[in-house]
Amino acid sequence: MILCICPNPSIDSYAYFKEFEIGSVNRMEKIKPYPGGKATHVALALAEMGKKVTLFGFWGGTTGQWIKKECEKRGIQVEGVELSENNRQCYTFRSNDASVANTEILEPGPTVSPEDWESFTIKLQELVGQSEMVNLSGSWPKGVPGNASQIVAQSCKGLNKKLMLDGTGIQLKNALRSGFYGLHINEHEAKDLFGTEDAEKVQKDLKDSVQLLALTKGKKGLYLADGTEVVHALKPLEKVISTVGSGDCLTAGILYALSENMSLEQVARYGAAFGAANCVNDDLGMLKHKDVMDFLPSTETKLLCHG
Numbered sequence: 001m002i003l004c005i006c007p008n009p010s011i012d013s014y015a016y017f018k019e020f021e022i023g024s025v026n027r028m029e030k031i032k033p034y035p036g037g038k039a040t041h042v043a044l045a046l047a048e049m050g051k052k053v054t055l056f057g058f059w060g061g062t063t064g065q066w067i068k069k070e071c072e073k074r075g076i077q078v079e080g081v082e083l084s085e086n087n088r089q090c091y092t093f094r095s096n097d098a099s100v101a102n103t104e105i106l107e108p109g110p111t112v113s114p115e116d117w118e119s120f121t122i123k124l125q126e127l128v129g130q131s132e133m134v135n136l137s138g139s140w141p142k143g144v145p146g147n148a149s150q151i152v153a154q155s156c157k158g159l160n161k162k163l164m165l166d167g168t169g170i171q172l173k174n175a176l177r178s179g180f181y182g183l184h185i186n187e188h189e190a191k192d193l194f195g196t197e198d199a200e201k202v203q204k205d206l207k208d209s210v211q212l213l214a215l216t217k218g219k220k221g222l223y224l225a226d227g228t229e230v231v232h233a234l235k236p237l238e239k240v241i242s243t244v245g246s247g248d249c250l251t252a253g254i255l256y257a258l259s260e261n262m263s264l265e266q267v268a269r270y271g272a273a274f275g276a277a278n279c280v281n282d283d284l285g286m287l288k289h290k291d292v293m294d295f296l297p298s299t300e301t302k303l304l305c306h307g
Contacts, residue, residue, distance in 0.1 A: 001077075002255055003131035004043040005124075005152060006057040007140040008109045009067050010088045012036025012244075012284050017095040034284040035070040036090060038138035038166060041248035041285035042255070045274060047075045048289055049256055054079055056127055058120065058141055060110040061086035079127060081119045085110035092244050092284065102242065112143035121151060128155045133181075135255055137166040137248060149175040156180060162258065164212075166251055182212035182258075184251050190215055199223035200230050200305050214254055214271065216247055222275070223304075224254075224268040230305040233268035235276035235295050243278075245285025250275030253292075265301050273299045 014032045035044065043055040053076050059068055060083035067087060068078045088107035112120075128134055134156050140148050149171040156163040162181035165172070168189055183206065187197040194202045199215040203225035206213060215223045221234030253274025257267040276299070277291035 001052045001054055001131050002046055003127050003134045004039040004053060004055050005136040006037040006039035006055060006138060008138055009037035009040055009057045010090045011063055011067060012090050014094050014284055015091045020095045020097050035067045036285060038248045039135055041245045042135050042137055042252045043076050044074060045249045045252035045287050048287060056080050058083055058112060063087040081116050083110050109141040112141050117144055125155055128159050128161055131161060132259060133162040135164045140171060146170050147174040150178050153178045153180040164255055176209045179209045183210045184214040187217045199225045203227060222268055222272045226264055229264050231265050231268040231301055232304050233272035233299060233301045235272045235299040237276055237279055240279045241282050246275045246278040249278035249287050269299045269301050
């Protein structure tokens with residue numbers, strides 16, 4: 001079982017507008033909701049590809065119940081702490097107006113009490129112990145300690161489980177102090193944290209904290225580094241419907257390949273193919289099995305550094 005930890009789940013919706021004008025009244029033509037939160041997207045992609053997945057998070061109010069039911073419909077086991085305050089809702093604007101298309105509006109989410117946090121940490125230890133590997137992706141809700149990601153990293157380290165983390169800010173900095181298996185960051189985050197977007201240089205800076213670095217550069221693809229090799233992977237696309245959730249699906253591809261004990265080159269190939277499959281799917285933050293299988297043979301990989 002792969003454990004996906006989504007601290008701040010959401011209902012992610014496409015909000016469709018014929019046109020959008022800042023400072024004016026804008027009426028949605030339609031709205032399409034999907035279960036969301038970064039690790040939720042990871043779990044959905046893994047489940048679509050046939051992996052056994054548990055999604056763990058804080059589930060708030062009627063919003064949280066809706067997210068849980070939608071995930072369970074797709075074969076995902078859902079665990080976590082129930083909150084009275086609703087989970088957040090997030091909107092991606094779709095419009096004929098290119099200046100606002102794919103603009104995202106994100107609510108902050110509920111507040112976690114000390115008692116809720118204690119319940120979370122107890123259940124965390126149990127689920128990590130049952131898992132093959134762990135993914136932690138996305139922001140944390142209000143009320144959790146600033147070292148929440150570090151606590152997850154320590155739990156994984158103590159139970160000898162690989163953790164693939166996708167996070168930012170103080171939570172990431174604290175987690176790096178404890179160390180964990182893999183980190184997914186984009187080029188902008190790499191530049192902010194390390195002053196460079198060169199995967200080999202970033203991996204060297206992280207060598208005492210992280211074994212596997214996945215550095216993504218949008219249309220330029222994925223750079224995967226393990227301290228010995230750097231592999232570049234790219235699936236060229238003629239048409240992109242939406243990139244929302246593509247990084248999360250890429251994380252799912254990495255986890256999928258790792259769970260199958262594949263080589264670094266194959267891990268990179270699967271990551272890039274999963275991410276690309278999301279880009280051609282109209283469903284927000286999701287992919288289809290057929291697209292992944294169609295993309296894998298034509299996903300380009302290149303060894304950039306060896307030894």
